[in-house]
Amino acid sequence: MRLIVRFAGVIAGLAILEPAFAVPPAAAHHTFVTKYDSSRKVTLTGAVVSVRYANPHIFFTIRVPSGGGLGALWRIETESIPKAQAKGLTRERLKPGAQVTVTAWPARDGRAEAGLSAIRLPDGGSLTMRGSAR
Amino acid sequence: MPEALPILQWLAASPVAAAVRSSTWLYPVLETLHMIGLGLVFGGIFAMDLRLLGLHRELQVRRLSDHLLPWVWTGFAVNLSSGLLLFLSDAVAFAANPAFQAKMALLVLVGLNAAWFQRRIYADVGEWDSGAPPPSSARAAAVLSLALWTAIIAAGRMIAYWE
Numbered sequence: 001m002r003l004i005v006r007f008a009g010v011i012a013g014l015a016i017l018e019p020a021f022a023v024p025p026a027a028a029h030h031t032f033v034t035k036y037d038s039s040r041k042v043t044l045t046g047a048v049v050s051v052r053y054a055n056p057h058i059f060f061t062i063r064v065p066s067g068g069g070l071g072a073l074w075r076i077e078t079e080s081i082p083k084a085q086a087k088g089l090t091r092e093r094l095k096p097g098a099q100v101t102v103t104a105w106p107a108r109d110g111r112a113e114a115g116l117s118a119i120r121l122p123d124g125g126s127l128t129m130r131g132s133a134r
Numbered sequence: 135m136p137e138a139l140p141i142l143q144w145l146a147a148s149p150v151a152a153a154v155r156s157s158t159w160l161y162p163v164l165e166t167l168h169m170i171g172l173g174l175v176f177g178g179i180f181a182m183d184l185r186l187l188g189l190h191r192e193l194q195v196r197r198l199s200d201h202l203l204p205w206v207w208t209g210f211a212v213n214l215s216s217g218l219l220l221f222l223s224d225a226v227a228f229a230a231n232p233a234f235q236a237k238m239a240l241l242v243l244v245g246l247n248a249a250w251f252q253r254r255i256y257a258d259v260g261e262w263d264s265g266a267p268p269p270s271s272a273r274a275a276a277v278l279s280l281a282l283w284t285a286i287i288a289a290g291r292m293i294a295y296w297e
Contacts, residue, residue: 055161
């Protein structure tokens, strides 16, 4: 019993020392819910510019045309390679030049970045990559 | 992001880094090894530090250390290797990540604490090897070690939540 009390003291000491490293309770999986606003979605249509088909998360950029000019470049984040492949978002289907429509949760900090919920591909395929941002 | 060091860009562009990034399963395998290594490191250090705090004084400190430390070093080698490979896959971003930087700084501190313990405190272990209360310096080193390793684990986990 004495040992348990002392052990509890050690743990309590650690808790006092480490408040700066407390994990936000909402952060259930990686950066998705901390980075992206789970309360709203944006729909973007454009051409894929570049693809980083890599672990732990795949990123790609799309150019969304606006009235004149080059349009806005959006950076889209999605799943790991194994998950993406299981859902059908293969390297062959996600290529630069592909015209896609994505539904995604926009970045909380207002940057042109978003976490992918669903994507429509040039071959007509529609994939739901993630049902919620959590 | 400020201009990244050319060496980091070169590392991230290397074939090894590309293999870690692009292979379907290599990254999760490395993450798994990193967890196993962490278990060995933190498990051994946790058991050792509790003894240094004065728990289970019937256990001889030297025998416990001889039993645990080779596994701690094995785990450290596993994590140095797996961690280096994971780092390479996205070297520029990892190097700029505040949580990663904090983790590396904390690793230096925990190394200094361990070296100080080995040279200054463990040298006299014969006087308190079993039965006797460990000196306050040993307890202080143990508390520091537990606090730093907890912070290292937390900082490592926070890398995924911070850019």
